[in-house]
Every structure is written in C-alpha cells, then in structure tokens.
Amino acid sequence: MALRGLQLFKGLSRCASRSPAILQQYVNLPVSSRLYCSGTDLQYIKIEKAGAANNVGVITLNRPKALNALCDGLMKELKKAVDDFDADSEVGCIILTGKGKAFAAGADIKEMKDQQFSQVFSDNFLHHWDGITETKKPIIAAVNGYALGGGCELAMMCDIIYASDKAQFGQPEILLGTIPGAGGTQRLTRAVGKSKAMEIILTGNRITADEAEKAGLVSKVIPNEELMNATIKTAEKIASQSKLTTAICKEAVNAAFEMTLAQGCHFEKRLFHSTFGTNDRKEGMTAFVEKRPAKFTDS
Structure with a gap:
C-alpha cells in the first residue's frame, strides 16, 4: 500500500x-x-x-x-x-x-x-x-x-x-x-x-x-x-442491492450456459439455500415484512 x-x-x-x-x-x-x-x-x-x-x-x-x-x-x-x-x-x-x-x-x-x-x-x-x-x-x-x-x-x-x-x-x-x-x-x-x-x-x-x-x-x-x-x-x-447476492445471481445465470436444465435448477437451488447463511437475506426479508427499505451490509 x-x-x-x-x-x-x-x-x-x-x-x-x-x-x-x-x-x-x-x-x-x-x-x-x-x-x-x-x-x-x-x-x-x-x-x-x-x-x-x-x-x-x-x-x-x-x-x-x-x-x-x-x-x-x-x-x-x-x-x-x-x-x-x-x-x-x-x-x-x-x-x-x-x-x-x-x-x-x-x-x-x-x-x-x-x-x-x-x-x-x-x-x-x-x-x-x-x-x-x-x-x-x-x-x-x-x-x-x-x-x-x-x-x-x-x-x-x-x-x-x-x-x-x-x-x-x-x-x-x-x-x-x-x-x-x-x-x-x-x-x-x-x-x-x-x-x-x-x-x-x-x-x-x-x-x-x-x-x-x-x-x-x-x-x-x-x-x-x-x-x-x-x-x-x-x-x-x-x-444498491446486496453485492453478495448480486454475485450469486450472476453465477447462477451464467451457469445456465454450462449445464443441463436439471443440473442448472439443482445448482440454483443450492445457491438459493446458501443465501440463508447471509445477513443480507435476513435483512432483506425482515425489511420486507416491516415495510421499510433494506439496509444491506454485503455480508
């Protein structure tokens, strides 16, 4: 540096x-x-x-x-x-x-x-x-x-x-x-x-x-x-979205060109499951229920 x-x-x-x-x-x-x-x-x-x-x-x-x-x-x-x-x-x-x-x-x-x-x-x-x-x-x-x-x-x-x-x-x-x-x-x-x-x-x-x-x-x-x-x-x-979730979305969409439909859907589901280990998924859903803008921390 x-x-x-x-x-x-x-x-x-x-x-x-x-x-x-x-x-x-x-x-x-x-x-x-x-x-x-x-x-x-x-x-x-x-x-x-x-x-x-x-x-x-x-x-x-x-x-x-x-x-x-x-x-x-x-x-x-x-x-x-x-x-x-x-x-x-x-x-x-x-x-x-x-x-x-x-x-x-x-x-x-x-x-x-x-x-x-x-x-x-x-x-x-x-x-x-x-x-x-x-x-x-x-x-x-x-x-x-x-x-x-x-x-x-x-x-x-x-x-x-x-x-x-x-x-x-x-x-x-x-x-x-x-x-x-x-x-x-x-x-x-x-x-x-x-x-x-x-x-x-x-x-x-x-x-x-x-x-x-x-x-x-x-x-x-x-x-x-x-x-x-x-x-x-x-x-x-x-x-303005969660950078972590955005990266996961990009990976899932790009995988569609490399996999069969069944493989792609399975891969998508596993990535979806992985978001439940993030703070941003919890914040996004909580904010939706509480009717307020989400404050993502990219974590």
Whole structure:
C-alpha cells in the first residue's frame, strides 16, 4: 500500500507541475475516488466513478482515432481496471463504454497481421481477454457506436448490453480470412440462435442496434445522447442491492450456459439455500415484512 501511495504521489506531482489546479481538484475529491485518479498512467482507457452514491465504476475505451481498436496494451489496462473495481467495496456495478463513434471496432489488426501460428498458439493469444468474464460484479456494456469483431465479443462478455441507436454490431473476421477468436462463435450463437449467428459470421455483415435488440443480442436501444444516463441509472439500481447476492445471481445465470436444465435448477437451488447463511437475506426479508427499505451490509 505504501508503494502504491508513493506511485500515486509521484503521479500527482507530475500533474501539479503542469497545473496546480489538478492537485487542488484531487484534494477536493472523496477519499474513495482518489485511487482512480490515474489518468496520467493510463494510455488507452479512462476510469471514473459515477452515481449519486459514487457506487458505479465507469471504464471508457479511449483510442478514438483508432476506433478503440483493442490492442494488447488496452486489454491489459482494461483487465486491471475491471479487477480494481471488482475489489472496490464501494462499487456495485461496472459500465464499459467507448469514446468517439466506436465502442470498439475490433482487435488491432496492425498488431496481429505479421504473427505466425507457432507464436499465437504457444502464447495462447487472446487468452487474457477471458479475464473480463471472471469479475463477480455485473458489467453493463454501453455500446455507443461500432461494436465489430473483438468489440462485439467484448460487449458479449458483459452481463447486460445497452445500445445507442447509432450502434452497429458484427463479426467481420471472415472478410480478413480468419474467424472470431474471443468467443464470437459461441456467445453470439447462444444469444441469437444458430441461423442468425451463422448469417452474421459467414457474411461479415453488420446489424443495427434495432436488429440486435430484435435478435436478443441487446437488452435495450437508447437514443445516443441518453445512453450513459440511462445506463448509469440501471447500474445504480444494481449497485444498491446486496453485492453478495448480486454475485450469486450472476453465477447462477451464467451457469445456465454450462449445464443441463436439471443440473442448472439443482445448482440454483443450492445457491438459493446458501443465501440463508447471509445477513443480507435476513435483512432483506425482515425489511420486507416491516415495510421499510433494506439496509444491506454485503455480508
């Protein structure tokens, strides 16, 4: 912790040397927000907290000139940001969005074009992307524009997808002589069914936000200028619940893709039983009977 504090102090000193106002802004922030003032250390993303209770973590992909192409450096920063918010006791929900006209227009092709089979196979290329799905806290993708290739796959790694009315989705890897490599063939098929997934993947065609909603890929289409406010509102509602129970809910729903119906129902029942060992289950039911808001302690 001392090392982290020293690194933070050095970062602030660099900021203050350029603009004393930056240091003053930092001093005026709530203590819980200060650890996220690392903009000078982040090259590819921006992180902040949102919501009236400061309980929503927001990660913005920040390579607008490259349409937020998902280079290795960006994915490493993203994974760390997700892990940090997952470990933050104040944050109950995470939002992932993009800056500019793209959510993410795919993996960085310039970074991949000269790689050979032996290299990508031995390195298990893209394996660290899977870490995004390991967070216990819900992640909402606020898809503000293009979500193509790896960008579409990244959105599908999230738990809820909200789309701007300007958003477009697609898996155009076939146009590059390859296939999706970060879950596109698997998650898209589960979301929209085999026929629609085959059409999207085999043609490389894009679909609009409205088409994505109709197919079941996204939960809601929202006017572009209202996207973040609407997403934050949902995230705040999720974050106000018991974080422990929210994590259990997420585990149960995700298990539906891995189990038979009978296995899934059995697993759900055992998780339901486990909530009776928590203080939040007792508080929630007691508050309901007493007709008052519950005060969850995440225990």
